[in-house]
Amino acid sequence: MFKDFKLIAGRPVYIQVKDYMKSLILRGALQGEQKLPSTRELSLLLAVSRNSVISAYTALEDDGFAYTVQGQGSYVASAAASDSTTAVSAWTMDWKTRLSSRALLAEELDIMKRGIRAGKGTISFTSIAPDESLxxxxxxxxxxxxxxxxxxxxxxxxxxxxxxxxxxxxxxxxxxxxxxxxxxxxxxxxxxxxxxxxxxxxxxxxxxxxxxxxxxxxxxxxxxxxxxxxxxxxxxxxxxxxxxxxxxxxxxxxxxxxxxxxxxxxxxxxxxxxxxxxxxxxxxxxxxxxxxxxxxxxxxxxxxxxxxxxxxxxxxxxxxxxxxxxxxxxxxxxxxxxxxxxxxxxxxxxxxxxxxxxxxxxxxxxxxxxxxxxxGHLEKFLKRARTEYKRKYELTMACCKECLPYSRISGDGGLHLFVTFPKGFSTRELLAACREQGVIFTAGDIFFTDGTGQHTLRLGFSRVADEDIRRGIEIIGRTARQLLG
Structure with a gap:
């Protein structure tokens, strides 16, 4: 006991000690009316200051998990401890059988859960969120x-x-x-x-x-x-x-x-x-x-x-x-x-x-x-944001025109471009091949109402560095040409 305690940086130590002791009580590792270690003893066991343990014990009392007997020490409160004789038997439920059709459909349509996670070093054109550096x-x-x-x-x-x-x-x-x-x-x-x-x-x-x-x-x-x-x-x-x-x-x-x-x-x-x-x-x-x-x-x-x-x-x-x-x-x-x-x-x-x-x-x-x-900050911010996004927009457009074997590129502003390839081309296949080379984008078929659009993709450029825009689109273009034969 007490060997699995690990401190987490940035959180008050006494709260971590209190929560740890509370978890021991709730799962029955510490029984009702059992005497708790002295503050000095627990501080040595957990490698924390004694003051942190004193504060933790006080907080445990406030939460009803412990009480103090003057001159004797601190004890686990009976009402808070797990009692195997009165505990409700554990049972499990198959929640999927209780879910509504709306909830199941929401889960089915949740592409964020099934989307490609951008690993470290990946050039990602999937986001159309603002650039937080601005x-x-x-x-x-x-x-x-x-x-x-x-x-x-x-x-x-x-x-x-x-x-x-x-x-x-x-x-x-x-x-x-x-x-x-x-x-x-x-x-x-x-x-x-x-x-x-x-x-x-x-x-x-x-x-x-x-x-x-x-x-x-x-x-x-x-x-x-x-x-x-x-x-x-x-x-x-x-x-x-x-x-x-x-x-x-x-x-x-x-x-x-x-x-x-x-x-x-x-x-x-x-x-x-x-x-x-x-x-x-x-x-x-x-x-x-x-x-x-x-x-x-x-x-x-x-x-x-x-x-x-x-x-x-x-x-x-x-x-x-x-x-x-x-x-x-x-x-x-x-x-x-x-x-x-x-x-x-x-x-x-x-x-x-x-x-x-x-x-x-x-x-x-x-x-x-x-x-x-x-x-009055909106217009000032927009002026700066438009200048930066316009620069990235023009860079992305130029790279696409230079590198991609596209049929059409659309996008009059905003934070993304939409690229259409020749009919019969698969941007899902292109995405899989580019992912292996550290580049991802959004396949365009998810935006269509009728299951079409397999030859399209969306490129979000707002959060991509200039060099990554150039390198990423060059990789997409080279890979697309290879797939087109």
Whole structure:
């Protein structure tokens, strides 16, 4: 006994001693009313200071696991000790037989569990998260301290399901500056895009049980559509956005409950839908009376040309667009803050759905983001981030054009490029061969609604060093040529 104790760096020693002794009591190694070693003896056995053992014994008493007899020492409390005569017999259950079909489907669709792990030294193009070396840490720290000094006691208590009002007010103005008519509209703060999307889908009635979207599209969106029981009808993409002819055909052939579109820096293709197509799409949606869920993915990462207004701006005073926003790819994904902008009566209902699910989004996270935005840091940060991401974007594009035997490359900005190879080529086979050489990427078939796309891949460049971009794409290109023969 006492020989398996090991200290973990960075954690108070007395807590580690307390937890260790508690585990001995719980598993019956120390019995009720058994005298514990003296503080001096235990300090020698565990190779820790006596003061740490004294503090640990005091904490054990506070937790009800021990008691002290004056002049005699410390003893194990009977009530806390394991008693084999009264213990409930251990039994096991096959939990898979108790799981819902939704839970099993979620596990089946969870590509993160089955994805390729990037080993040490691997060049990974799989991520489209921001580059943490660009994070504006000093101003984030300042925002935290400033907000805590103003209302720290409030921020650490329960918040409101709808969200932190100062942030809601700020985002209203932010969306107005994007050209959105805010009359009759309202905002709900969520834990990023994913929760907002799931809340909206769960609240929509399924008259037809079907949704229209671009093909390919955001894999997380596909997963949530399937988990919520929707059939998915994908519409092909063109170089400037969704194919309007095929969209009209799909609307004529099948009634749908809603449509989901990613008009800016589309994931995975990186295409920015042209203004003309946005207008054409909106006319079709109005003609067929189909509400739209708009994913405002990476709108701020425009490297060239003028800003393109979101679909919800083109809707004017209409209320048929549900806009999902987030700063996750632009600022800090660790602050899980997103928002739903929609008709105020719809938001009134979604607020109740949000309250039933998670009570509220972290008020602390919301307040830090608000203070950061209020300080005018967003534009300064975006200017620096755009410059760096544009440089990496141009480097990655140049390397792809030089090294890859592609049929098409798309991506007008954002944090990734989408590469299409000749029909019949397998990027899964390419991925397996490249992995052996220390390079991985995301095979494109996971983004398609109909099981196609086996000849495509997505390259995320935001977190890859310049030299690794050059070397990694050279390896992908050389390997692809070998496979093509």
């Amino acid at each position: 994070f504006d840490l000093d101003n984030v720290k300042r925002a935290f301290l400033d907000r805590m000094s103003v209302e720290g006691n409030v921020l650490l208590n329960y918040g409101y399901a709808k969200g932190y009002k100062p942030l809601i007010d700020y985002l209203r103005q932010y969306m107005e500056h994007k050209g959105v008519d805010m009359r009759g509209k309202d905002l709900l703060i969520t834990n990023g895009f994913t929760e907002g999307f799931d809340i909206v889908l769960s609240a929509l009635g399924q008259r037809h049980g079907a949704v229209l979207c671009e093909n390919p599209t955001h894999h997380t969106a596909l997963k949530n559509l399937r988990l919520n029981g929707f059939d998915i009808r994908g519409v092909a993409m063109e170089p400037d956005g969704i194919h309007l002819g095929e969209l009209k055909r799909a609307l004529e052939e099948e009634e749908v409950d809603c449509a989901y579109f990613v008009p800016s820096y589309h994931n995975p293709t990186g295409i920015v839908m042209s203004p003309e197509k946005r207008q054409g799409l909106m006319k079709l949606m109005a003609e067929y009376r189909v509400p739209v869920i708009e994913d405002g993915f990476n709108e701020e990462l425009r490297y060239s040309g003028s800003h393109v207004a979101p679909l919800i701006a083109a809707a004017g005073s209409g209320n048929s667009i549900i806009y999902l926003g987030s700063f996750s790819k632009v600022l800090f994904p660790g602050l899980r803050v997103g928002w739903v902008l929609a008709d105020q009566e719809l938001i009134y209902v979604l607020e109740s759905v949000k309250r039933a699910r998670s009570i509220h989004t972290s008020t602390l996270d919301q307040s830090i983001l608000y203070q950061y935005l209020l300080g």
